[in-house]
Amino acid sequence: MSDSGQLSEFDIIARYFADIDGGTTVGTTVDTTAGQSAVTLGVGDDCALLSLPPGQQLALSIDTLVSGRHFPENANPYQLAERALAVSISDLAAMGATPLAFTLALTLPAVDTQWLDGFSRGLRAAAQAYKLPLMGGDTTQGPLSLTVQVHGSVSAQTALKRSAAKPGDAIFVSGTIGDAAVALAMIQGRLTVDQAQQNFLNQRFYQPSARLDIGQGLLGLANAAIDISDGLLADLAHIAKASQLAAVVNVDQLPLSSVIKAVVEKPQALAYALSGGDDYELCFTAPPENRALIKTLGQQLGVPITEVGTMLAGSGVSCIDASGGDVSVDASGYQHFNHSE
Amino acid sequence: MSDSGQLSEFDIIARYFADIDGGTTVGTTVDTTAGQSAVTLGVGDDCALLSLPPGQQLALSIDTLVSGRHFPENANPYQLAERALAVSISDLAAMGATPLAFTLALTLPAVDTQWLDGFSRGLRAAAQAYKLPLMGGDTTQGPLSLTVQVHGSVSAQTALKRSAAKPGDAIFVSGTIGDAAVALAMIQGRLTVDQAQQNFLNQRFYQPSARLDIGQGLLGLANAAIDISDGLLADLAHIAKASQLAAVVNVDQLPLSSVIKAVVEKPQALAYALSGGDDYELCFTAPPENRALIKTLGQQLGVPITEVGTMLAGSGVSCIDASGGDVSVDASGYQHFNHSE
Numbered sequence: 001m002s003d004s005g006q007l008s009e010f011d012i013i014a015r016y017f018a019d020i021d022g023g024t025t026v027g028t029t030v031d032t033t034a035g036q037s038a039v040t041l042g043v044g045d046d047c048a049l050l051s052l053p054p055g056q057q058l059a060l061s062i063d064t065l066v067s068g069r070h071f072p073e074n075a076n077p078y079q080l081a082e083r084a085l086a087v088s089i090s091d092l093a094a095m096g097a098t099p100l101a102f103t104l105a106l107t108l109p110a111v112d113t114q115w116l117d118g119f120s121r122g123l124r125a126a127a128q129a130y131k132l133p134l135m136g137g138d139t140t141q142g143p144l145s146l147t148v149q150v151h152g153s154v155s156a157q158t159a160l161k162r163s164a165a166k167p168g169d170a171i172f173v174s175g176t177i178g179d180a181a182v183a184l185a186m187i188q189g190r191l192t193v194d195q196a197q198q199n200f201l202n203q204r205f206y207q208p209s210a211r212l213d214i215g216q217g218l219l220g221l222a223n224a225a226i227d228i229s230d231g232l233l234a235d236l237a238h239i240a241k242a243s244q245l246a247a248v249v250n251v252d253q254l255p256l257s258s259v260i261k262a263v264v265e266k267p268q269a270l271a272y273a274l275s276g277g278d279d280y281e282l283c284f285t286a287p288p289e290n291r292a293l294i295k296t297l298g299q300q301l302g303v304p305i306t307e308v309g310t311m312l313a314g315s316g317v318s319c320i321d322a323s324g325g326d327v328s329v330d331a332s333g334y335q336h337f338n339h340s341e
Numbered sequence: 342m343s344d345s346g347q348l349s350e351f352d353i354i355a356r357y358f359a360d361i362d363g364g365t366t367v368g369t370t371v372d373t374t375a376g377q378s379a380v381t382l383g384v385g386d387d388c389a390l391l392s393l394p395p396g397q398q399l400a401l402s403i404d405t406l407v408s409g410r411h412f413p414e415n416a417n418p419y420q421l422a423e424r425a426l427a428v429s430i431s432d433l434a435a436m437g438a439t440p441l442a443f444t445l446a447l448t449l450p451a452v453d454t455q456w457l458d459g460f461s462r463g464l465r466a467a468a469q470a471y472k473l474p475l476m477g478g479d480t481t482q483g484p485l486s487l488t489v490q491v492h493g494s495v496s497a498q499t500a501l502k503r504s505a506a507k508p509g510d511a512i513f514v515s516g517t518i519g520d521a522a523v524a525l526a527m528i529q530g531r532l533t534v535d536q537a538q539q540n541f542l543n544q545r546f547y548q549p550s551a552r553l554d555i556g557q558g559l560l561g562l563a564n565a566a567i568d569i570s571d572g573l574l575a576d577l578a579h580i581a582k583a584s585q586l587a588a589v590v591n592v593d594q595l596p597l598s599s600v601i602k603a604v605v606e607k608p609q610a611l612a613y614a615l616s617g618g619d620d621y622e623l624c625f626t627a628p629p630e631n632r633a634l635i636k637t638l639g640q641q642l643g644v645p646i647t648e649v650g651t652m653l654a655g656s657g658v659s660c661i662d663a664s665g666g667d668v669s670v671d672a673s674g675y676q677h678f679n680h681s682e
Contacts, residue, residue: 046435047400059388066483094387142407
């Protein structure tokens with residue numbers, strides 16, 4: 001660490017985090033369309049205060065990233081901050097929520113000004129990109145970890161809940177899936193790729209896009225949604241279980257990037273697409289009659305949306321291929337605490 | 342650790358945390374007076390959903406406690422949970438907010454069912470006492486730490502902000518102060534006390550009361566408030582700085598418990614009361630004409646409220662004694678990251 005600790009907690013906040021406003025201005029009313037923040041009182045009091053548009057509920061999600069478990073100890077702090085915020089915002093996207101503000105609890109082994117500089121710049125860039133001001137936080141000393149809580153607004157009536165899938169719903173996926181799992185294989189040295197492929201995969205892994213615009217566009221069109229963090233099969237299983245339905249995925253319809261098709265064989269590509277996590281695309285279910293509108297939404301936003309299966313009466317997730325035959329796959333996704341030694 | 346990890350994250354949530362509802366019931370409307378929760382969608386979706394009463398703002402505060410820094414590694418998990426929640430709720434009290442719900446990010450080295458049992462029971466007890474349901478969280482593997490975010494409702498117009506003290510305001514303190522610092526001296530073996538004193542001090546340290554009822558009762562009576570976590574002088578300095586005023590404290594008016602007076606000499610008792618943290622009493626400023634109403638509030642709630650000083654034009658915090666003479670004290674409070682080796 002490049003600095004042994006002359007800065008107090010107050011100094012750290014003032015120097016690195018005080019101006020992360022996501023490009024919004026703090027006011028006393030909420031008019032987010034005018035670039036005004038919903039934050040009516042920010043960092044520096046016992047509590048921060050946040051306003052909600054009338055008739056809306058607060059949507060929130062909290063996530064912790066621990067050094068050595070969720071990211072390597074020497075991870076680039078700029079990328080770490082950018083990715084942490086995008087991953088949390090992805091949960092807002094999966095509800096169809098509009099972002100309002102976030103909080104950050106940062107635990108650092110020591111005051112490292114170089115690390116803090118990179119981290120705060122990455123955080124500022126992501127906050128700006130998603131128009132999400134930092135409204136409060138805590139800075140403590142200890143093993144490196146960060147906890148981000150994101151806050152958005154949504155109507156409870158239209159929010160995209162996991163439990164709201166209906167029998168006969170078509171299942172859709174945004175973007176392409178499996179890329180982050182391939183990227184991880186590359187980063188860990190299990191796969192060799194060319195420079196253009198490496199750039200694409202690094203971007204997919206380190207700079208995932210939270211699909212906020214898709215989530216908001218799906219309000220009224222889709223019934224249920226989830227973001228793909230643990231792998232399509234594992235995340236779709238959450239929708240199936242919460243909705244008390246079965247999900248059937250046609251593996252020949254999975255949206256695969258040209259890079260994944262170029263660097264691994266098809267069975268391996270499908271395994272990554274089905275069970276690889278960290279893509280942060282949306283998986284959602286919608287009545288089949290909304291197909292055309294959903295396709296148009298994807299075209300307007302410049303993100304492919306692909307139909308990959310159907311929700312049916314029953315339970316569990318199963319896979320078929322284009323011929324209609326059953327396909328055997330390992331349906332388990334990533335779970336913390338599993339098989340700890 | 343008594344269990345090497347056969348439980349998944351989902352199992353842990355289901356077994357230990359699913360029923361921490363603070364004695365409220367989840368509904369679709371907010372009527373907290375009827376024991377109905379503001380949580381409209383709880384644990385188990387991408388986001389939790391929270392409703393706010395019309396015209397109110399969301400007040401929130403996030404705090405991290407790290408093992409080995411904020412509590413000993415072998416701390417009693419029941420007391421740890423109870424104290425962590427009370428300390429966070431104290432921030433709601435200092436704004437005059439009404440509690441709505443909390444989130445918890447828990448990082449554990451391994452799945453220890455005995456620890457989780459104690460921790461979740463302590464959390465459940467505190468949630469029940471403060472009527473605060475757990476609305477979401479994250480469980481990860483890593484060095485022991487916990488991050489709690491509490492959410493309440495308050496009107497931005499009447500919230501007790503640090504910046505709203507006025508020249509001529511009287512300064513008040515709830516309860517007695519310095520007890521937690523004396524308790525810490527006892528726990529660390531620097532002080533010997535009898536059994537009754539030990540019981541009192543343990544309770545003051547491990548089971549602080551968040552002064553929610555006082556904070557809410559002060560809405561419309563007080564101008565500014567803060568909870569005493571870093572010591573009276575340090576916390577009052579935050580009010581003075583944010584309000585661009587000076588604060589003068591009369592050390593002979595400080596409310597001291599009979600125990601602190603019995604176990605240490607007066608100069609030491611005053612030093613603990615001025616600079617010792619962790620009491621979680623409220624310090625607030627109010628127009629002198631509200632003295633009688635404030636005293637009545639304390640009597641109604643069974644908590645002494647004591648006038649200890651005055652806000653004046655100027656800056657900084659200074660102390661006088663009953664004779665009116667200046668008293669020299671070390672005004673620095675506890676700060677994370679100071680003097681790290």
